[in-house]
Amino acid sequence: MCLTCLGSAMMATPGIAAPEIFPDHAPAPRWLGDNAPTGSITWTGCAGLVFDVDGQRICFDPFVSNPGVVDTFARPARSDERRVRAAFGDVAAAFVGHTHWDHAMDVATVAADGADIYGSATTVEVCRRQGVAESQLHTVRDGSRVTVGPFTVDAIASRHGLVPIANKIDVIELRGKGLPRSPFRWPRGDVFAYRLEVGGTSVHIQTSAGIEDAPLQRQQPVDILFACLAARQGTPDYFDRLAATLQPRVLIPCHHDNFLVSQDKPPRPVARLDWPAFLDVAARLQRRYGTRLVQLPRGVAVAF
Ligand SMILES: [Zn+2]
Numbered sequence: 540m541c542l543t544c545l546g547s548a549m550m551a552t553p554g555i556a557a558p559e560i561f562p563d564h565a566p567a568p569r570w571l572g573d574n575a576p577t578g579s580i581t582w583t584g585c586a587g588l589v590f591d592v593d594g595q596r597i598c599f600d601p602f603v604s605n606p607g608v609v610d611t612f613a614r615p616a617r618s619d620e621r622r623v624r625a626a627f628g629d630v631a632a633a634f635v636g637h638t639h640w641d642h643a644m645d646v647a648t649v650a651a652d653g654a655d656i657y658g659s660a661t662t663v664e665v666c667r668r669q670g671v672a673e674s675q676l677h678t679v680r681d682g683s684r685v686t687v688g689p690f691t692v693d694a695i696a697s698r699h700g701l702v703p704i705a706n707k708i709d710v711i712e713l714r715g716k717g718l719p720r721s722p723f724r725w726p727r728g729d730v731f732a733y734r735l736e737v738g739g740t741s742v743h744i745q746t747s748a749g750i751e752d753a754p755l756q757r758q759q760p761v762d763i764l765f766a767c768l769a770a771r772q773g774t775p776d777y778f779d780r781l782a783a784t785l786q787p788r789v790l791i792p793c794h795h796d797n798f799l800v801s802q803d804k805p806p807r808p809v810a811r812l813d814w815p816a817f818l819d820v821a822a823r824l825q826r827r828y829g830t831r832l833v834q835l836p837r838g839v840a841v842a843f
């Protein structure tokens with residue numbers, strides 16, 4: 540049975556209404572409780588997030604250009620500048636989890652409007668090769684702490700999820716000169732998760748579905764866990780290991796939309812999403828830690 544059929548079957552059963560994968564409405568007000576800072580969070584697709592507090596904005600993994608299959612494999616990366624500026628205009632800083640195109644190919648466009656860029660040495664070098672000023676480029680390491688306006692961000696060494704077949708031909712480091720010949724050849728580089736603190740609220744952003752145990756275990760519990768769903772199957776006990784340390788009050792899925800489909804179209808599930816299995820995990824975390832599943836509509840600023 541395909542996911543669509545399974546979803547339809549569950550919806551057709553009286554008393555059982557499985558959360559849809561991509562809701563188009565925001566969660567109910569005060570979904571984070573009464574003590575949250577005044578601001579908004581926007582899930583921009585893939586692992587992209589924008590946080591706006593008191594008019595100051597930062598983003599993580601800015602990517603909205605979504606080249607199609609042919610462009611991803613056969614043409615140089617080309618950022619959709621209009622779309623990038625609409626999503627990430629006025630951000631003071633962008634934090635990048637790793638340098639694959641679905642996390643990093645729009646970063647130089649974000650930097651063109653003055654944002655500081657934080658990421659691995661590979662991310663920094665890719666931006667440098669696109670003409671981003673040295674003064675805007677900042678290499679992070681495990682444990683790096685950065686303060687931008689009301690936001691404090693810690694870099695956490697992490698790992699990439701295991702993508703079947705693709706991980707055998709993955710490019711790890713940037714070589715030669717210039718840029719890779721297609722988005723698919725953008726190198727991974729080092730992988731980071733991030734912890735964000737703002738106004739007494741803490742957020743862990745698991746940008747990819749691998750785990751580096753010691754840096755994760757160093758973390759304190761958080762209010763919100765954003766967790767990448769793509770390629771999580773290769774990481775044993777992925778959610779249990781994240782939740783055992785982070786004990787999140789709220790779990791929000793991300794990187795679960797198919798990034799080979801233009802954002803002109805409604806979001807579709809990424810390959811091997813296995814939404815029912817994710818819902819089982821979310822229910823387990825609710826029983827263990829009281830974690831609530833919250834979903835954000837793509838591209839909509841949601842107050843918190
Ligand atoms: Zn990746």
Ligand SMILES: [Zn+2]
Nearest residue numbers: 639641642794
């Ligand atoms: Zn990715």
